[in-house]
Amino acid sequence: MKIPFVDIQRSHKAIHNEVMAAIQNVISRGDFILGKDVELFENEFSKFCSVKYAVGVSSGTEALHLALRACGIGSGDEVITAANTFIATVLAISYSGAKPILADVDPDTFNIDADALKKLITPKTKAIIPVHLYGHPANMDAIMDIAKKHNLRLIEDACQAHGALYKGKPIGSFGDAACFSFYPAKNLGAFGDGGIVVTNEAEIFSNLMLLRNYGSRKKYEHDIKGFNSRLDTLQAAILRIKFKYIEKWNTLRKEAAELYNKMLSGSCCELPPQDKSSRHVYHLYVIRSKQRDKLREYLKENGVDTGIHYPIPVHLCGAFLDLGYKKGDFPVTEKYANEILSLPMFPGITEKEISFVSELINKFKN
Numbered sequence: 001m002k003i004p005f006v007d008i009q010r011s012h013k014a015i016h017n018e019v020m021a022a023i024q025n026v027i028s029r030g031d032f033i034l035g036k037d038v039e040l041f042e043n044e045f046s047k048f049c050s051v052k053y054a055v056g057v058s059s060g061t062e063a064l065h066l067a068l069r070a071c072g073i074g075s076g077d078e079v080i081t082a083a084n085t086f087i088a089t090v091l092a093i094s095y096s097g098a099k100p101i102l103a104d105v106d107p108d109t110f111n112i113d114a115d116a117l118k119k120l121i122t123p124k125t126k127a128i129i130p131v132h133l134y135g136h137p138a139n140m141d142a143i144m145d146i147a148k149k150h151n152l153r154l155i156e157d158a159c160q161a162h163g164a165l166y167k168g169k170p171i172g173s174f175g176d177a178a179c180f181s182f183y184p185a186k187n188l189g190a191f192g193d194g195g196i197v198v199t200n201e202a203e204i205f206s207n208l209m210l211l212r213n214y215g216s217r218k219k220y221e222h223d224i225k226g227f228n229s230r231l232d233t234l235q236a237a238i239l240r241i242k243f244k245y246i247e248k249w250n251t252l253r254k255e256a257a258e259l260y261n262k263m264l265s266g267s268c269c270e271l272p273p274q275d276k277s278s279r280h281v282y283h284l285y286v287i288r289s290k291q292r293d294k295l296r297e298y299l300k301e302n303g304v305d306t307g308i309h310y311p312i313p314v315h316l317c318g319a320f321l322d323l324g325y326k327k328g329d330f331p332v333t334e335k336y337a338n339e340i341l342s343l344p345m346f347p348g349i350t351e352k353e354i355s356f357v358s359e360l361i362n363k364f365k366n
């Protein structure tokens, strides 16, 4: 058996005709830039997050970058985020002109450690970006307390957490702003790049509308130096179709995760956290093994593709050596980088496939 790490085609098959009709509609109307579907999708997505406003942008990275700018963050400021995130979170902080400050993560949840975070606050700290890594909500009660106490902006990196809940409330509704990616393999993915920022604040919303569109409110009147960072109408039209299935697809991910949990319960691997007060949407199903590289190779030899998210922590990447961190600065992040393994996870993965992967892992122990 050959089992891919992700197979987007499986969820696309059932919606092919609907998507093609939506694409055809955009082509017929010709409103490719900031067309009708962008605004309709923004309205639908803001409701989904229980917030007032949403602004479609060109990627999750741009969502984070522009959200920081819309909150007034820039040169001279410090922004704290998790050390084990995808590099885009940290790149976005750099793009804004602010300095990224990394915090190690809680070994139980893989998300930013609130105590580590507290210790990093200086007079220059202006914002915190918790990352809901793998689709598991960060510890928002503790993080919101810290943000409130120190008067810091809170921006959620929800790029892996579409539809996740924390204590019954949607991820995306906790921060001053929250950022989502529509990279094709995300829980809600476009047919290309895309992203969105959601917020309850009118001022952040109006800043974002300018920032994504050359700093212009009215054609050829440019109030600030903005960017060309819009969500394409074609992508918005495709996303509106796919959006109707997000709950179903998240449920399929959860069912797949529960099956893995059951079948791997006796294995030598550590299974993902299951915080009862949250709804994990399993963008990734990540186990830990002391023999990760051997296990990965063994699975590969048996036809199973896996991933590592992420093999080189941001502070050890060439791009961020200038931050001055060194090996040993983030012990949990560094330890996990050698142990984590993302198993095949996508809507439409079959029980047979999950059994096949799980049996291989259980055998590997012996």
Ligand SMILES: *Cc1c(COP(=O)(O)O)cnc(C)c1O
Pocket (backbone or CB within 6 Å): 059, 060, 061, 062, 085, 086, 088, 089, 131, 157, 159, 160, 181, 182, 183, 193, 194, 195
């Ligand atoms: C995917 C991702 C991003 C970036 O999103 P893009 O749309 O690829 O730019 C940022 N942060 C996290 C945690 C992500 O997973």
